[in-house]
Amino acid sequence: MxxxxxxxxxxxxxxxxxxxxxxxxxxxxxxxxxxxxxxxxxxxxxxxxxxxxxxxxxxxxxxxxxxxxxxxRDFVFPMFRANALYEGLYLLxxxxxxxxxxxxxxxxxxxxxxxxxxxxxxxxxxxxxxxxxxxxxxxxxxxxxxxxxxxxxxxxxxxxxxxxxxxxxxxxxxxxxxPFSVDANLLHTSSEGKVLENPGEEAPDYVYQRTDDPETAPDTPQMVEITFEKGDAVAIDGEAMSPAALLTRLNELGKVHGIGRLDLVENRFVGMKSRGVYETPGGTILLEAHRGIEQITLDSGSGHLKDSLMPRYAELIYNGFWFSPEREMLQAAIDKSQEHVTGTVRVKLYKGLARTVARWSEHSLYSEAHVTFEDDLGAYDQSDAQGFIQLNALRLKLLAARKRRMG
The missing domain is CATH 3.40.50.620 (HUPs)
Structure with a gap:
């Protein structure tokens, strides 16, 4: 050549x-x-x-x-609409x-x-x-x-x-x-090699660069409210922000509270296992908040299907197939699911944890009238559950009868 x-x-x-x-x-x-x-x-x-x-x-x-x-805007946010995690942990x-x-x-x-x-x-x-x-x-x-x-x-x-x-x-x-190799961008830092190559040894404290030690983080929790429109975060505590500015702000909040540390032995696409230490403070908060708003705005059929697609979607990104037709097909399905994922989530930040404590939306599917333990004033007829259970039990009864018959 x-x-x-x-x-x-x-x-x-x-x-x-x-x-x-x-x-x-x-x-x-x-x-x-x-x-x-x-x-x-x-x-x-x-x-x-x-x-x-x-x-x-x-x-x-x-x-x-x-x-x-x-x-x-065009890479991180579309990925977060899918709640993408490689091997259940890595925010990619x-x-x-x-x-x-x-x-x-x-x-x-x-x-x-x-x-x-x-x-x-x-x-x-x-x-x-x-x-x-x-x-x-x-x-x-x-x-x-x-x-x-x-x-x-x-x-x-x-x-x-x-x-x-x-x-x-x-x-x-x-x-x-x-001492180790570092890759960084607005979403995370990745540290690999040298002092991290033995997965049987705990990573030294100096490896962590983007997060404070959770054990010495503030003793008082901090609340943050994140507003979403069609699956994308658009504001923090009521202040509208651009995508990069918003993630930068979440990184700052996550750093103080030691949020987003991950020590992972992952399977590389080329075939070997690799140990990496990742810090994704803002992304960890964003994922928690996004799942929080989906809890009240996404119906069970869409949500469960989306969760079943996520591992394949995450694997495509990890393996380098962002521009593949299959990733784009999955993205279209994921984006369709986000049409009503609009509202606000309150997240508590405390010593390495980000936890949803409240969420509200004009697009909410949550009906207090249906789930209340008090009088539901006719919103739900509990006797309907009997037929529902009997229909779902039919195949189980037939299986059990055959088992008894066959001894």
Missing amino acids: SAPKKVVLAYSGGLDTSIILKWLQVEYGCEVVTFTADLGQGEELDPARQKAEMLGIRPENIFIDDLREEFV GTSIARPLISKRLVEIAEEVGADAVSHGATGKGNDQVRFELSAYALNPGIRVIAPWREWSLSSRTKLLEFAEEHQIPIAKDKRGEA
Whole structure:
């Protein structure tokens, strides 16, 4: 295969992607365009621009895009309408960011006339799959370069030697073994590797960066009211907010109360098990509140069907199939279920927990007249239950009779 002429690189400005940038230039002799996404990772992005320029990238070939609103509005919120949890626990914070990064990589490649895109994901993880499946779904002719699967820089020592040879600045703490690897965006932080590789050892306290210790969190609970319209959160304590601003505010509240910590050994799509420590403070509150408003606005048939679809939906996102037709089909069903998921939920935040304590809606299906233990004034005829039970018991009676007959 011939060498690419121009490559768009997903560039963080860190050591690994800086080495990849230079490797692409050396290995292929190609022009490199850098793309850095602001997804709310909480880091200053100007250093990424400065480092790219230092490595010879022309200013017009440096793209730094603020994608926070698009990230929450078009990716996080649709996922939360489904109450998506991978393997029952993981809120998919890394998984849901990758399709957006890939989308923008492909768009930039088309804008600048590049014939390839590149990423810094390793050959052992899920991100390589997510980046590449998304890219191919959006542009079947795009070429994807994954240096970790191609180069001979197979150890930290070789990476550092390459960096020194090509005068790439190395932070002092990178000369030793990094304690763990961190990925962050507005939804969560993910920590993996090194001190976390033995699942039999508790994660050190310093791993947690986005949440305060629940054990030392405030002794007084805090109430927060979250308002939803058609399944999406639109206001906190009566104040309307944009999607990104709302999630930012929930992150702040969750941090103080130590909410959203998860230590998980998960099954990667590539086949191995991996231990990760995740912090999703705002997302944990949002999930609790969304389920709270669904309790009174979603009928049982829709809700139970939606819950049965959720594991498949979450698995599709985890495995990198955001842009697949099956994910879009499930999304259509999920979005249909949210037409009346409108109202307000009061959530109590206290020492690592977010718990729904009240919910109300003009679209509520809850009828106090039907469920009261007092006189229901004819709203419900309890004698109707007898026939209902007899009809549902019929097949069980027939089965029991056969069992008795057959001895």
